[in-house]
Amino acid sequence: xxxxxxxxxxxxxxxxxxxxxxxxVGTLAAQVGDTLPVVAPRPGLVITRxxxxxxxxxxxxxxxxxxxxxxVVRGDDVTVDLRGxxxxxxxxxxxxxxxxxxAIRIEGGRxxxxxxxxxxxxxxxxxxLGTRDLVIRDADLRHGWRPRLFSDRWxxxxxxxxxxxxxxxxxxxxxxxxxxxxxxxxxxIDGVRAEQGMNGLLAARSDSLRIVGNTFAFNSGLGxxxxxTRDLVIANNALDFNVRGYSHRVYRRGQDSAxxxxxxxCSGNLFAFNVVTHGGDGFFLWAGQSTMDSGAGGSxxxxxxxxDFSFAPTNGIEATFSRNTFVGNVIEGNDHxxxxxxxxxSRIEGxxxxxxxxxxxxxxxxxxxxxxxxxxxxxxxxxxxxxxxxPSDWGxxxxxxxxxxxxxxxxxxxxxxxxxWRLERTSGLEIDRNRHVARDTSACTPRALLGxxxxxVLASLPPGIDTVRPSRPRPDRAAIVIDAWGPYDxxxxxxxxxxxxxxxxxxxxxxxxxxxTLASRTGVASLSRAxxxxxxxxxxxxxxxxxxRVALTWRGAAIEWPNGDTVAAGREVPVVFAHExxxxxxxVRLVSWRDSTDDPLRDTVALARALAGDGARVAxxxxxxxxxxxxxxxxxxxxxxxxxxxxxxxxPAGTHALRTxxxxxxxxxxxxxxxxxxxxxxxxxxxxxxxxxxxxxVRVAYWQRDGWSELRVDLVAGSARSRGSPGxx
Numbered sequence: 098x099x100x101x102x103x104x105x106x107x108x109x110x111x112x113x114x115x116x117x118x119x120x121x122v123g124t125l126a127a128q129v130g131d132t133l134p135v136v137a138p139r140p141g142l143v144i145t146r147x148x149x150x151x152x153x154x155x156x157x158x159x160x161x162x163x164x165x166x167x168x169v170v171r172g173d174d175v176t177v178d179l180r181g182x183x184x185x186x187x188x189x190x191x192x193x194x195x196x197x198x199x200a201i202r203i204e205g206g207r208x209x210x211x212x213x214x215x216x217x218x219x220x221x222x223x224x225x226l227g228t229r230d231l232v233i234r235d236a237d238l239r240h241g242w243r244p245r246l247f248s249d250r251w252x253x254x255x256x257x258x259x260x261x262x263x264x265x266x267x268x269x270x271x272x273x274x275x276x277x278x279x280x281x282x283x284x285x286i287d288g289v290r291a292e293q294g295m296n297g298l299l300a301a302r303s304d305s306l307r308i309v310g311n312t313f314a315f316n317s318g319l320g321x322x323x324x325x326t327r328d329l330v331i332a333n334n335a336l337d338f339n340v341r342g343y344s345h346r347v348y349r350r351g352q353d354s355a356x357x358x359x360x361x362x363c364s365g366n367l368f369a370f371n372v373v374t375h376g377g378d379g380f381f382l383w384a385g386q387s388t389m390d391s392g393a394g395g396s397x398x399x400x401x402x403x404x405d406f407s408f409a410p411t412n413g414i415e416a417t418f419s420r421n422t423f424v425g426n427v428i429e430g431n432d433h434x435x436x437x438x439x440x441x442x443s444r445i446e447g448x449x450x451x452x453x454x455x456x457x458x459x460x461x462x463x464x465x466x467x468x469x470x471x472x473x474x475x476x477x478x479x480x481x482x483x484x485x486x487x488p489s490d491w492g493x494x495x496x497x498x499x500x501x502x503x504x505x506x507x508x509x510x511x512x513x514x515x516x517x518w519r520l521e522r523t524s525g526l527e528i529d530r531n532r533h534v535a536r537d538t539s540a541c542t543p544r545a546l547l548g549x550x551x552x553x554v555l556a557s558l559p560p561g562i563d564t565v566r567p568s569r570p571r572p573d574r575a576a577i578v579i580d581a582w583g584p585y586d587x588x589x590x591x592x593x594x595x596x597x598x599x600x601x602x603x604x605x606x607x608x609x610x611x612x613x614t615l616a617s618r619t620g621v622a623s624l625s626r627a628x629x630x631x632x633x634x635x636x637x638x639x640x641x642x643x644x645x646r647v648a649l650t651w652r653g654a655a656i657e658w659p660n661g662d663t664v665a666a667g668r669e670v671p672v673v674f675a676h677e678x679x680x681x682x683x684x685v686r687l688v689s690w691r692d693s694t695d696d697p698l699r700d701t702v703a704l705a706r707a708l709a710g711d712g713a714r715v716a717x718x719x720x721x722x723x724x725x726x727x728x729x730x731x732x733x734x735x736x737x738x739x740x741x742x743x744x745x746x747x748x749p750a751g752t753h754a755l756r757t758x759x760x761x762x763x764x765x766x767x768x769x770x771x772x773x774x775x776x777x778x779x780x781x782x783x784x785x786x787x788x789x790x791x792x793x794x795v796r797v798a799y800w801q802r803d804g805w806s807e808l809r810v811d812l813v814a815g816s817a818r819s820r821g822s823p824g825x826x
Contacts, residue, residue: 159198179214351377611653
């Protein structure tokens with residue numbers, strides 16, 4: 098984990114003169130070289146000419162209205178020089194989901210340049226609408242808005258799943274981003290750093306952009322998200338650790354996070370020599386709803402060349418219902434290396450594919466080529482299949498032939514796969530000249546696989562792309578650590594539980610190089626050690642399993658906290674892990690019903706009578722905390738059941754709340770008073786109510802119809818105002 102603290106930005110070999118001339122921004126150098134008028138930033142400032150923003154730190158919250166911004170840029174040939182400027186929209190001590198508004202809004206214009214600057218604490222740092230020949234260069238846009246996550250080390254929450262499906266009317270703006278482009282044609286984004294937010298760059302209905310040499314990493318949503326884009330060059334970017342919904346060896350979901358997302362008719366784009374590791378998906382491409390309905394169009398003719406798509410909880414590459422090319426990529430250690438459902442006329446050539454559960458998995462694929470790849474130590478190398486019956490609610494199979502057919506699998510090398518093939522209901526296969534070897538320790542490179550054909554691939558790339566990825570440590574998926582705000586970046590010391598919080602607990606100390614000593618412990622019978630170094634695992638035996646705390650004093654290398662604050666090397670800092678689980682045990686009464694005619698929403702009095710009657714099942718549960726698609730205990734039916742649970746809790750002094758997450762419906766009473774009334778079926782929702790200190794009686798009623806079930810009831814410090822990720826609006 099210490100390797101994560103040292104970030105290596107991709108090398109940039111950009112031919113500036115060629116780049117600027119190609120996008121018509123040749124006046125940039127002259128503007129920056131001249132002495133620009135200096136203006137002080139203020140809310141609502143409209144910039145219509147080249148200016149330099151007064152250097153310094155400016156604490157300026159932005160208007161919450163999405164139609165306004167802190168600074169507005171209008172007109173042609175406008176440079177905004179932000180070098181030496183820091184714009185702060187939110188107190189770094191506040192929760193990051195309190196960030197609001199837009200820092201810079203660019204409205205139309207040609208040849209607009211944003212140069213430098215540190216912008217933090219806004220929902221969106223830079224928003225550009227309908228601009229041509231836009232340049233954003235060397236901006237530091239870290240630590241923007243991001244929602245609270247409710248999945249934890251032991252259990253996933255369905256609240257955290259994202260939905261990027263709708264964006265015809267700018268719906269993606271609710272997700273926030275360091276940079277959000279809509280209707281932008283031509284320009285360059287380079288040298289930008291966007292980390293510890295939700296999204297790095299979102300681009301909709303935009304084309305002809307160069308996005309080169311940026312770092313969009315350690316975000317809880319997307320590194321780069323595209324919607325109806327074409328002819329983009331996306332190269333030499335660090336797009337790693339854009340992930341949520343993962344707990345090593347417990348669950349692996351991704352929850353629709355990704356290093357790169359191409360959604361709805363994204364075509365003709367080039368993705369070259371990016372590092373896209375440890376994302377929910379590495380690369381996720383979908384044809385779009387219009388293709389699903391009509392069978393026409395798709396996210397076609399994109400080229401993925403020389404990228405690293407490794408260590409995703411789900412898919413290194415997912416590309417469906419479309420025609421694309423994948424050449425010379427590294428695809429290692431994912432659940433699926435390539436998931437390509439309904440892909441057609443696609444080329445998968447010269448890739449180094451290894452240690453995936455399934456290297457290539459494609460249902461209903463047609464006319465695809467798999468050639469000159471190396472598959473090493475995958476559980477299954479290639480799985481192809483078709484289903485005899487197409488989904489009746491899809492328009493796509495009504496307009497297209499969707500048989501699994503006509504694959505060419507030639508000249509590949511298979512190194513010790515557990516299973517080389519799984520081929521079902523697939524016709525027209527050509528399988529020829531493949532080699533199966535038990536052991537091969539030689540290095541896998543595109544040149545070794547493709548020979549002189551790799552030179553032709555490189556020659557086809559536009560100028561200014563570094564064709565050598567930076568060499569740096571590549572830890573496996575165990576390096577993904579998620580907390581309440583997103584992926585941990587290893588730049589600060591942290592105690593992380595290795596296993597469940599039971600009678601014996603192991604805590605790993607992650608972060609930069611340093612030494613620690615025990616400062617204090619509460620509710621702890623014993624610790625395995627009282628001093629040590631970063632990388633240690635400390636075994637804790639609690640004396641009170643419901644509430645205990647370990648505090649260390651750490652001293653070492655310079656650190657950066659997740660909110661962006663820094664501490665110089667050699668300074669002492671506290672590192673604390675505290676556990677509280679004061680609720681329970683719960684006295685539970687549970688009933689079920691046979692069909693929808695007994696819907697408890699129609700007769701809550703009858704439900705209450707059933708729960709109180711002799712037919713109810715009675716149990717004692719230690720916690721009310723689960724997420725499942727199928728029950729994990731025989732006490733609970735799969736569908737149509739309800740329960741009431743009662744317990745007492747001693748609430749400590751201070752501000753506390755009782756928080757619920759429920760799918761389908763929940764009600765909560767504290768000391769006989771109804772405080773949460775969410776008795777409407779639907780997907781998981783977060784609700785909370787204040788609870789006073791002292792001994793309290795808590796009663797919870799829960800109802801589940803069908804599908805996924807989730808219930809979590811927690812006592813949390815503070816007001817528990819966060820509602821989580823934006824829903825599927």
